[in-house]
Amino acid sequence: MTDVLPDIPRLYTAIAEWIACIVYISLLKKKLHGWKLIGFVVLVLFAQATFLITTKDLPIVFWIPSMIVAIAMMFLFIYLSCEITLIEAGYFSVRAFVAAELVASFEWQIHYFLWKDEFENTFMASILLFSIVFVFSFGLIWIFERRLIPKEGKLNIRKREFLSTLTIGVAVFSISNLSFITSRTPFSGQYAQDILNIRTFVDLGGFAILYAYHIQINDLRVRHELQAMQTILRKQYEQYQQSKESIEIINYKYHDLKNQIIALKALKSPEERNKYLTQMEDEIKFYEAQNKTGNHVLDTLFTSKNLYCINNNITLTYVVDGTLLDNMEVMDICTIFGNALDNAIEYEKQIEDEEKRLIHVTLFKQKGFLMMKFENYFEDELYLVGGLPETTKKESHQHGYGLKSIRYTVQKYDGVVNIEKKGNWFEMKILMPLLK
CATH class of the missing domain: 3.30.565.10 (Histidine kinase-like ATPase, C-terminal domain)
Structure with a gap:
């Protein structure tokens, strides 16, 4: 590559994954309430951030296993917080992970565009940009998701629907991160801005596909109820x-x-x-x-x-x-x-x-x-x-x-x-x- 692409801070990624889970937990029927829920939420943030930060410098061979563990933590966060089945927890975990990848990539792309030559001297501005992008993006996701999840917070996701969502999620993650592994493919970027563009737009497309699929599942559920x-x-x-x-x-x-x-x-x-x-x-x-x-x-x-x-x-x-x-x-x-x-x-x-x-x-x-x-x-x-x-x-x-x-x-x-x-x-x- 002709220019060096700084990695997205692991803390940013941890917070994005944590907030994405909270977005869906807030819309589902909860198992934990009050101080129990608050305490568990704080504990998960600490665990997620600690894990991602401590695995930052591991060899590339450990990158995929580390991401699998991170997703597993998101899965447990959603499953233990809500009264849902394992399949439903898996379904919402995939959607939360793709949403987190999209928001983190989007924020870092704007950050790189504004301050690519002065990453070390933009701490306060970075915090402000981070806050604005995360609040706006996850707020928008929450508004869209709220319209499609029933008031009782249950969609009765079946195994086939989960597997379809998982397949989409794996495909989106693989393509969006391909350039970080190798640039020697027809789908990889050669420059930092290209890599960020690919990642952000692939994540956006993946989230849009999952959202459209979610609409279809919801329509089928309503149609099934009417029938x-x-x-x-x-x-x-x-x-x-x-x-x-x-x-x-x-x-x-x-x-x-x-x-x-x-x-x-x-x-x-x-x-x-x-x-x-x-x-x-x-x-x-x-x-x-x-x-x-x-x-x-x-x-x-x-x-x-x-x-x-x-x-x-x-x-x-x-x-x-x-x-x-x-x-x-x-x-x-x-x-x-x-x-x-x-x-x-x-x-x-x-x-x-x-x-x-x-x-x-x-x-x-x-x-x-x-x-x-x-x-x-x-x-x-x-x-x-x-x-x-x-x-x-x-x-x-x-x-x-x-x-x-x-x-x-x-x-x-x-x-x-x-x-x-x-x-x-x-x-x-x-x-x-x-x-x-």
């Missing part, structure tokens, strides 16, 4: 249609049986038979009456769910004014009540003590608002993510759409969903303006 919710909507509506047909058959049988009872009572028969038949008729009348809510859709849903509850030794009770839902679409009623009851039933089936398998539903008018309340006996701890219970099932990205579809449907009517635990009861309240 899953639409599937649930169709499923609930199909269940309603099937239940409606089954209940119509039951009603036909009921009327047939009622006529048979009348015929039997007209015959001369023993007193005990009359007494037994009278009791049967009273029970049938009671069964018919208890499923009348004033809304035929709710009648069908409650009858179907109640029959299932009886078969599984679950007590389902409800006090519902179905007339309040006369102006709600049939599919929306199915979505709200079908999913809410299905979730409650699924949980109650797991309770060993059958006397505690309790579900209660209320629907009433309150001061110009419509109130729906779904309650079921609940023995576990309740953890909320984005206002909804965190699923305990494996493959969590495939579950939880029932409650999301309820919230989505309620929002169509300008309503809100509130979930909480009161004692040993899981309670979901839905409040919306009265339907007109």
